[in-house]
Amino acid sequence: MFRNPFSDGELARRVAAVREAMAVRGIDVAVLSAPESVFYLTGLDHWGYFAPHHLIVPAAGEMVLVTRAMERVTVATQVRNARFSGHSDSVTAASHIARELRPRPRTRVGLEAQSSGLTFAGGQELALALGADHWADISDLTAGLRQVKSAEEQALMRAAALASDAGTLAAVAAIGDGAREAEVAAECTAAMIRAGSNPPGFGPFIRPGERIAEEHTTWGDGRYRAGGRVMLELAGCVSRYHAPMGRLIHLGHIRDEDAAMAEVAKRAFDAALAGLRPGRRAREVYADWQAVVDVAGMPHYRRHHCGYLVGIGVPPSWTGGNTVTGLRHDSDLEIREGMCFHLLSWFTETGRGDFFVSNTALLGPGGPELLTRAPMGPTVV
Structure with missing residues (x-):
């Protein structure tokens, strides 16, 4: 800035x-x-x-x-x-x-x-x-x-993704039984800045598992405890370009149902990533994600989208303004080379376990590529 x-x-x-x-x-x-x-x-x-x-x-x-x-x-x-x-x-x-x-x-x-x-x-x-x-x-x-990123923009997205990974890894390293919520946020933010990040449009969103559904709230004044979970969603930002990612971290152990849901979430994520091909429509990518969910025995489970376009973001958002251009079930958005998406595979309140993972992906000449690369989990600390 x-x-x-x-x-x-x-x-x-x-x-x-x-x-x-x-x-x-x-x-x-x-x-x-x-x-x-x-x-x-x-x-x-x-x-x-x-x-x-x-x-x-x-x-x-x-x-x-x-x-x-x-x-x-x-x-x-x-x-x-x-x-x-x-x-x-x-x-x-x-x-x-x-x-x-x-x-x-x-x-x-x-x-x-x-x-x-x-x-x-x-x-x-x-x-x-x-x-x-x-x-x-x-x-x-x-x-x-702005939907299609030039070579200069893609370079900024890659730099932002490096900062996102640094922040995620630092947060994971700081999480443990008794760790203060504010201390985890401080380590995350410091790591992103040291990795080249400018202040992001908003976030990072870091909060305990019981507050996952709050969407756009962040850390509080409590401490994390063994047996709990920590929600991470953040974006490194370089010259206003953002590369969001999200992880769900488990303290001490992971329940069997959550571990099973993690496999569903990752398979659905991979399906959406593979579905990013030039000429397809956003609703087709969402259908790829939903098909995995259906096969897993949850045809009732729906999301408002499985990802959205990212790039330039000015406070108070990293979504590119006051609207979100999502990979929705009813969207005719044409997928084009050079687009960047925050892909989300989010499973909460399913009744069968909880897990989520998200990454920034760029559709390049060789196909879709993950820009954020921290381990997808399940991660138990």
Whole structure:
């Protein structure tokens, strides 16, 4: 979070792709407000995205980055391909954008209406300033382009995966009877940072087994005890690119039913991984995962997905924004080379034992490849 990670050629390629998509949709000017979109096109990597950032992308010519005036030095240091237009805290970002766009008559403007970076009030103000007939929703424009990772992006994903593995292994080594939850989290986080990780979009999620179902909570003030379990889900992050992974660690012993469920989970994971082939649909990959579950005698067990696309993530998420593009049973998403997925094989509250494992996988020219490689378990410490 201190430098622009992209080459000029990489940034130029992305801007050209955005402009091509704008032309197809009849958009004269795009106002990109999602932090992920601004980062994707400029490389601006900092914590200032809590306040509005808007990148004005005309069909040709100079891009303009509108944000608070106090970000001037950081933008000057990191951004090479857009003019900075700062505003004071006494005016709204939307009013400042409207002034930037005012010299452009009869312009059709594209807005990321579903972005967390464009508030309802800001959207209303912009729509009123532009006229109701002069804007269109382009929330899916850069999100679609970001799905396939370039060579530079893949290198960042690999670096993030190394940090993920380091954090997982450090956490496992710190878990034991009497270990403080906070100490395990500290060892995990320190190992990721030492391995090159920047602060991730969120997490790590580390918590005792009785709190597995809480999804997005993390460590508490207790201690782990023999006979218990520890849930790990974390992601190393390098230049905003995340490589999530998850493990379930057992203290002292593992129940027979959990060990049996571990084998089901790993077989289902392998089926989903093998199912990642160019041209297939996300629902077909989910069906591969579900088929293993059915054969194991649990046709009633369903998940909302068995994985989702990952890459750029800006706090508060590593999923690429406020939506999740998942490998769902009803998704027609086309699987393409260069996509990265957080693949999950998650079995909890089955009545027949619990286990889960997850990894980041890249679909390369030679097929699917696991980027996170710590042992899948079962792991008993």
